[in-house]
Amino acid sequence: MxxxxxxxxxxxxxxxxxxxxxxxxxxxxxxxxxxxxxxxxxxxxxxxxxxxxxxxxxxxxxxxxxxxxxxxxxxxxxxxxxxxxxxxxxxxxxxxxxxxxxxxxxxxxxxxxxxxxxxxxxxxxxxxxxxxxxxxxxxxxxxxxxxxxxxxxxxxxxxxxxxxxxxxxxxxxxxxxxxxxxxxxxxxxxxxxxxxxxxxxxxxxxxxxxxxxxxxxxxxxxxxxxxxxxxxxxxxxxxxxxxxxxxxxxxxxxxxxxxxxxxxxxxxxxxxxxxxxxxxxxxxxxxxxxxxxxxxxxxxxxxxxxKNESDWNELYKKYKERHPDLAKEYETITSGKLPEGWEEKLPVFEAGEELATRKASGKTLNAIAEFLPQLIGGSADLAPSTDTNLEAYKSFSPKNREGRNFHFGIREHAMGAVLNGMVLSNYLIPYGATFLIFSDYMRPPLRLAAIMKVRTIMVFTHDSIGLGEDGTTHQPVEQLIGLRAVPNLTVIRPADANETAQAWRVAIKHTDGPVVIALTRQGIPIIDQKKYSGAQNLEKGAYILSDSEGEPQIILIATGSEVHLILEAQEELKKSNIQARVVSMPSWNLFDKQDDTYKEEVFPKNIRKRLAVEAGSPVGWMKYTTDDGDVIGINRFGESAPGEEVMKEFGFTVENVVKRAKALLSLKV
The missing domain is CATH 3.40.50.970 (Thiamin diphosphate (ThDP)-binding fold, Pyr/PP domains)
Known part of the structure; x- marks a missing residue:
């Protein structure tokens, strides 16, 4: 033939x-x-x-x-x-x-x-x-x-x-x-x-x-x-x-x-x-x-x-002899390992001030970037708002292919899909950023990343009605529960600056699917690491942040900016001789992977009175609050007003948390 x-x-x-x-x-x-x-x-x-x-x-x-x-x-x-x-x-x-x-x-x-x-x-x-x-x-x-x-x-x-x-x-x-x-x-x-x-x-x-x-x-x-x-x-x-x-x-x-x-x-x-x-x-x-x-x-x-690979392998042997440091770096990264000591560069934030978790995220990124050359990313034209710019590095451009800051333009959908392509190099750990509400523009690539179980990291800021004046079009309500429902997608909503640093630690080490880090626009209190359980427990998804002095009568659960509310509510309930346990629950997905012993430790079956607090849809929370529990959430779209006023309007106050907790316990309010 x-x-x-x-x-x-x-x-x-x-x-x-x-x-x-x-x-x-x-x-x-x-x-x-x-x-x-x-x-x-x-x-x-x-x-x-x-x-x-x-x-x-x-x-x-x-x-x-x-x-x-x-x-x-x-x-x-x-x-x-x-x-x-x-x-x-x-x-x-x-x-x-x-x-x-x-x-x-x-x-x-x-x-x-x-x-x-x-x-x-x-x-x-x-x-x-x-x-x-x-x-x-x-x-x-x-x-x-x-x-x-x-x-x-x-x-x-x-x-x-x-x-x-x-x-x-x-x-x-x-x-x-x-x-x-x-x-x-x-x-x-x-x-x-x-x-x-x-x-x-x-x-x-x-x-x-x-x-x-x-x-x-x-x-x-x-x-x-x-x-x-x-x-x-x-x-x-x-x-x-x-x-x-x-x-x-x-x-x-x-x-x-x-x-x-x-x-x-x-x-x-x-x-x-x-x-x-x-x-x-x-x-x-x-x-x-x-x-x-x-x-x-x-x-x-x-x-x-x-035969092209055989020729390449010979070339690489000579490369290792001529450029041993670069070869070592490349081999470390492609083997799936992370450079030794990089976690020690994660910042620790002191209590006593308020800091938006988006800003804490930016500080964390800039603290670790030098030690993780494979960590690159950017935003859909929102770097100043999402705090995702790596200050010591230039932008990736036609003239500079070494740049580590990416400008995706106002193209959220493409950003998600491009990140998936980047991570499939099996070398890069790419991240992308936009507002949480615009995650809706990114659902197809997020879902495909989850199907492929690849490590793309999404930074979604302005994570609740607490963003304020931009109003209903920009205030996410149903987004968190929608993202949590995606198999293999890990959603983390940190409670403060230190949990945010730990969220980055978890995201970078996570190799079994994409990670979403949801962050606040508004400043929130930095939780005292000396007084309460350490933020490193974030990796377990939920942990006892502050326990009661005696047997808990009720468990207060929250994520993100609402955690400081339940901490304050715990103190108020104590004045009424009510013993409350405070659980920070930054990630349902991570918590669900823990063994039954740990889950029982955090949520004992005999403590049925549980109150969850989150500035988003209450759907799904009953899995953790049980039939005897309650949820302070949002079942409608938000309002345009200063963030503090909007949060108060929707019941995200210490007073309302105390009121709802007492109602659960059938106590006179």
Missing amino acids: ENKDLIQKSIDTVRVLSADAVQKANSGHPGTPMALAPLGHVLWADTMHYNPKNPDWPNRDRFVLSCGHACMLQYSFLYLTGYGISLDDIKNFRQLHSITAGHPEYGLTPGIEVTTGPLGQGFANGVGMAIAQQYMAARYNKPDFNLFDYKIYAICSDGDIMEGVTAEAASLAGHLGLGNMIYFYDSNSITIEGDTDLAFDEDVSKRFEAYGWHVQNLPDINDLDALSEAIKNAQNETDRPSLIKVRSIIGYGSPNKHNSADAHGSPLGKDEVRLVKENFGFDRDKDFDVPAEVLGYYHTVAEKSA
Whole structure:
């Protein structure tokens, strides 16, 4: 078989394999993998540097399938090139406990760089990956040692291009001049409802040119030479991200369903799959037919690509000899370890003054940044308000790739997705900041970070009605409970400056999912560490901050700015001979992970009278207050007024806490 014929047979194998897998699952998206098989071939056979035997090789090129519904394209090439995916895994596409899920999942399938599916997320994740490469190259690359020069290749669809997060991320990438991004826009003009002109007819190429991208247009995805030339042009364009618009025919090879919405999100049907096989010269009655020469061909190209890692390893050995300190730092960080002694740099705040926890967070960040070079981040145009600027460092920009302060612009959605891409470098600990109310703009990337269990850190300030005059539009009410409901997401709302410092300690050491730190705008008292239990107990999620002198009659529970209220209420109740225990509960998520012995120690089953106080929705608190308890919370939107007045209006006062506690105890108020 001539090489040209073998290449065509290889491409058609991917098409048939995709159609078979979707048909067997009776679910999925066959049309796009069939259309994109030529592009997949050029990427895996001729373009990308990768090693199937070591999917985590640090300088591998990253591939992102933003249109995750087309995952049979990716699964097919991962299988054919020798990653840890078998033909049986392909046959079990979309089945229970299979590693070939309905959309690509990071950590589940070897070779998958990021979990995609919600359209536009992968597009923005790739921007974060590109930023990570640029930062690492600026820090570690030296003359004659180009350690990190990998590129980010991504495929996005019409649907990706329509999503708002794509616009945000594309604008940011163009501004930053991320020339290590090469994206392919699959313009097949088909969505689930029909032709894209139902709702979409813009000139995407001109739009991306306006963003500052290098744009090329290819009329036929089946022209392999044109694809290869376009990729080389993009690789040579190092000052701008590249978009290669390719025209494809969805369901290519299907006689009756090509170029139609029928090929998008449903199996082709058994009879149509047989016709597809006939069309490509395969046995119509043989399912999952992978010719031996095709499998051998892709294994050979993968082995050639793997040589890039061997060359890199030799380069790194010499690098270690020439730059031992940088090599040691890099190896420490990538091993998952943290530099020794960094926790000793966490500030300790003295009682006697009031300090907003957002300001305490800023002081903490600046105290530890020097010792954690992998800690970088910024805000969605709110650094002065969220106190997240690293004062000793410059900004990441087209002229300074070593900058550690990021300016995401007013692009909260993209910020979250870009942070996810940054953390997937397995090197960086990135953080992003905005107001808690705007976490609503970030739910998709927060949820995906939780699914992937990656360590992104979100700093959400202005965390309650206590922010004051900005009023209902900016005062969060339902956000905390909404975030707490996300599996694998750890939410921490510290009570004062010292708990805030400890929240950062926990967040940086946490490796099992994203962390949210919710902080106040208003100043709140710093709790006396000598008089009350230490803030280091924050890591347990809830702890006895101040116990009663005798057996507690009631347990007062609070988070954040309301903790000082229950401390004062404890003193007032003591005057009425009421014994109250005060529990600071900065994180439900962390507390729920403690053993039953500790939980019983904090919340004894025999103490049923419990009062929770939080300036947010009361939903969920009954889990900890029990049926005999009560919650002082908020069931409606706030008001525009000075923060102290708003807090008083909603009952967040010492007097009301005492009143509600006595009512629980059925005592005369």
